[in-house]
């Protein structure tokens with residue numbers, strides 16, 4: 001009853017994000033009712049292991065009383081006040097200090113936003129403002145990467161390199177361009193020309209940055225923006241040669257580095273920030289998602305001394321901000337979230353125990369007949385579905401193998417997302433070894449079922465979409 005009532009309301013009134021409205025209306029949405037630890041529960045009584053930590057954000061897992069209490073206490077004390085017009089409040093001041101304490105030492109300031117997209121809007125404005133204040137207003141171009149994701153506001157989508165978003169959302173913000181992504185499996189191994197090795201491919205991708213800088217002119221380029229590991233693009237860990245080569249390019253030119261830490265931050269890769277894993281020294285780091293473990297919406301931009309000093313000393317008023325910049329209740333929850341991550345040693349556990357354990361178990365899935373590559377870093381992992389294991393050749397696009405596998409996963413009791421035919425996971429950081437075993441077991445079952453269905457003459461007829469009971473039986 002609850003399921004059908006919710007679905008009917010949804011169908012009648014709710015336009016979902018990143019969704020084919022009509023198709024969802026026909027299928028009906030899955031109704032999630034509650035969650036604990038690493039499991040979500042739907043209105044039909046299924047328990048599902050959340051292999052995506054919501055949308056890469058529920059780092060502390062579900063049902064943390066301490067976060068509920070932090071929110072409740074703050075709602076009673078001061079539910080809302082703004083941070084415009086020379087005002088502040090204790091939770092936002094304490095959160096700013098805590099973030100700067102955790103960030104690399106050259107980062108000592110933060111600008112708060114309500115989301116990761118707003119953080120990247122802030123980045124765009126800050127970067128261009130910085131160069132104007134430096135007396136170089138012609139340094140306007142920002143270089144991003146194809147298939148990078150930086151959010152879905154106009155600036156976020158423009159900085160990102162998602163072609164389908166550009167096609168629907170255009171025209172993009174002018175002065176933003178994109179270079180190739182360091183996606184070895186998709187564009188190195190399977191790409192045109194077949195680069196000889198991941199390492200050579202990684203260097204070639206870094207050379208593309210230098211070529212773009214030279215093409216535009218160093219005096220016209222403001223910044224390079226990239227995720228340390230691409231998340232939404234498909235959990236793409238660059239070859240080991242990539243970041244050192246990019247760093248060498250950036251060192252030759254006077255260009256800011258923006259590391260989008262919205263997914264990589266707060267322990268996902270076994271460090272507080274992904275930049276620390278790759279030894280980057282970004283000038284700006286947009287953050288969101290894991291900052292509050294998703295319990296309340298909050299984002300921000302961590303600003304390095306170079307940019308902060310100019311904005312503070314030379315800038316006068318920065319005409320930018322959001323009603324909810326530094327929202328006290330969101331800030332209180334974020335602060336408590338960081339304190340818990342720290343007190344429970346979760347970041348270290350990801351680095352030293354859970355990350356290596358996932359890597360070991362996940363790599364076993366690389367042996368599966370329809371998996372061309374299994375990769376992971378920290379608690380982020382990907383599987384490349386292929387029709388031919390030897391050549392890495394993909395399934396025919398019309399089979400939509402990735403979506404099929406994702407639907408089967410859901411029905412088997414696992415949230416694993418698909419990006420094309422790349423399956424990805426990013427579970428809560430509080431997952432245990434036993435739960436990792438369960439995740440791998442469910443993923444393997446789903447791969448078996450996907451392979452079985454893809455071998456059928458017509459795997460995608462609607463009646464073939466697995467029902468939970470059918471799979472579980």
Ligand SMILES: *Cc1c(COP(=O)(O)O)cnc(C)c1O
Nearest residue numbers: 115116117149150151260262263
């Ligand atoms: C999710 C995401 C964003 C956008 O964050 P929202 O809170 O959805 O606006 C930006 N950058 C990266 C890397 C992300 O994964």
